[in-house]
Amino acid sequence: MLTKRELELFKLLAESYKAFCDPKRLIIINELRKGQKSVGDLVRILATPQAAVSRHLAVLRQRGIVDARREGANVFYSLSDPLICEACDVVQRIVAARIEKHNKLVEWPMNS
Amino acid sequence: MLTKRELELFKLLAESYKAFCDPKRLIIINELRKGQKSVGDLVRILATPQAAVSRHLAVLRQRGIVDARREGANVFYSLSDPLICEACDVVQRIVAARIEKHNKLVEWPMNS
DNA sequence: CGCAAATATTTGAATATCCATATATTGACG
DNA sequence: CGTCAATATATGGATATTCAAATATTTGCG
Numbered sequence: 001m002l003t004k005r006e007l008e009l010f011k012l013l014a015e016s017y018k019a020f021c022d023p024k025r026l027i028i029i030n031e032l033r034k035g036q037k038s039v040g041d042l043v044r045i046l047a048t049p050q051a052a053v054s055r056h057l058a059v060l061r062q063r064g065i066v067d068a069r070r071e072g073a074n075v076f077y078s079l080s081d082p083l084i085c086e087a088c089d090v091v092q093r094i095v096a097a098r099i100e101k102h103n104k105l106v107e108w109p110m111n112s
Numbered sequence: 113m114l115t116k117r118e119l120e121l122f123k124l125l126a127e128s129y130k131a132f133c134d135p136k137r138l139i140i141i142n143e144l145r146k147g148q149k150s151v152g153d154l155v156r157i158l159a160t161p162q163a164a165v166s167r168h169l170a171v172l173r174q175r176g177i178v179d180a181r182r183e184g185a186n187v188f189y190s191l192s193d194p195l196i197c198e199a200c201d202v203v204q205r206i207v208a209a210r211i212e213k214h215n216k217l218v219e220w221p222m223n224s
Numbered sequence: 225c226g227c228a229a230a231t232a233t234t235t236g237a238a239t240a241t242c243c244a245t246a247t248a249t250t251g252a253c254g
Numbered sequence: 255c256g257t258c259a260a261t262a263t264a265t266g267g268a269t270a271t272t273c274a275a276a277t278a279t280t281t282g283c284g
Contacts, residue, residue, distance in 0.1 A: 002139065009207075010135040010142075016207050020129040022272085023122040027114065030122075039231055052273065054232050064210040073230050073281050083206045090199040095121075095128050097193060098176040134242080151261055164243065166262050185251050185260050 019063040024048060025056045026088075028077075032066065033085055036078040131175040136160060137168050138200075140189075144178065145197055148190040 002010075020026060024046055031037055031045055039057065043050050057077060060066040067080045079085065114122075132138060136158055143149055143157055151169065155162050169189060172178040179192045191197065 007135065009204075010138045013138055013204065013207055014133050014135045016203065017129055017132040018271090021126050021133055023119065023126045026122045026125055040229095049274065050231070051233085051275080055273085058232075064207075070231095070281090075231060081206055081209060083202055083209070087199060087202040087206060090195055090202060091128065092121075092125065094193055094195045094199060095125055095176075097195070130241095152259095161244065162261070163245080163263085167242085170262075182251090182261095187261060 016063050016065075019060050019065045020088075020091075022056065022059075024052070025060060028053075028056060028060065029065065029079065029084065029088060032077060032079045033088075036069075036076045038074040038076050040074065042077070128175050128177075131172050131177045132200075132203075134168065134171075136164070137172060140165075140168060140172065141177065141191065141196065141200060144189060144191045145200075148181075148188045150186040150188050152186065154189070 020029075027046060028042055031042065037045070039050070039053060042057070043053050046053055057066065057068070060077075061068060064080055065084060066077045069076045069078070132141070139158060140154055143154065149157075151162070151165060154169070155165050158165055169178065169180070172189075173180060176192055177196060178189045181188045181190070
């Protein structure tokens with residue numbers, strides 16, 4: 001049996017994971033690992049319309065994954081917690097192990 | 113600049129994260145940490161229609177998070193990789209730290 | 225103030241996800 | 255083979271997410 005408190009935590013966790021469910025957001029996170037970047041920087045790196053980048057950043061902000069710091073006209077983004085790198089690394093290892101193991105034997109989500 | 117290969121990896125990773133984006137799937141994962149469980153077990157634990165549980169399990173299966181093993185009429189599910197526990201723990205620590213830090217100061221995704 | 229650059233938000237259409245209901249498959253057993 | 259229990263899949267409606275385009279906000283500067 002789950003307490004209401006635990007259920008709320010799982011809901012919050014599920015929400016948090018959504019931050020990582022878009023390739024472009026993962027690229028953003030990956031870039032921010034190298035150091036803070038302005039929105040303009042990310043627009044250039046992603047080669048994606050500014051509105052889209054800003055929206056992805058809002059998703060990351062709302063879920064507490066990145067911090068925003070205004071500096072003049074620019075806003076610089078950075079990862080809010082070093083643990084985020086660790087989480088990304090672990091998941092990457094999981095996926096890598098999966099690719100390694102049953103390279104062509106498994107049902108892949110991309111196809112369906 | 114990103115190679116096509118890297119882009120594909122980020123796409124696959126984003127897909128993989130989707131496995132964790134539902135509270136009930138997180139509960140399932142949490143239960144499987146304690147040991148393998150049949151679909152019926154999970155239906156009872158989640159108090160959720162069997163079809164819904166089966167669907168969540170299919171999502172987890174397709175993304176390689178769980179393994180299914182048939183035993184007679186029952187199908188037993190288990191986590192496919194111990195690293196999954198580690199990933200869940202890290203993300204939980206991230207969220208816990210966030211709750212701790214700015215308990216009431218931040219914009220929460222649940223409200224909007 | 226007025227304008228330009230940087231960033232954010234809104235809107236609407238296309239797509240995806242979730243749940244409940246119904247239906248299909250699979251295995252055990254007589 | 256027929257039936258029941260266990261599990262899986264299909265369908266349709268409600269809700270959420272995505273992208274692009276347009277618009278709004280904020281800041282620096284003259």
